[in-house]
Amino acid sequence: MDSRTWHCPTCGDDRDFVQPPCVDGHTADGGECPEWACADCGTALVLGDLVVVAAVPLRHAA
């Protein structure tokens, strides 16, 4: 899986970011999905503006 390293504002450190399966149709026309998620905490970033759009924990604590 492709991954890139950016500073994660939630982790407060550099983290690997991965692209989750696009569910918004960004790749439907052959484009590239701009969404990346921190592999550690799940914070989602959108390329271009590189703004934090959501902080959704990947872990589902019981």
Ligand SMILES: [Zn+2]
């Ligand atoms: Zn997408």
Ligand SMILES: [Zn+2]
């Ligand atoms: Zn993070």
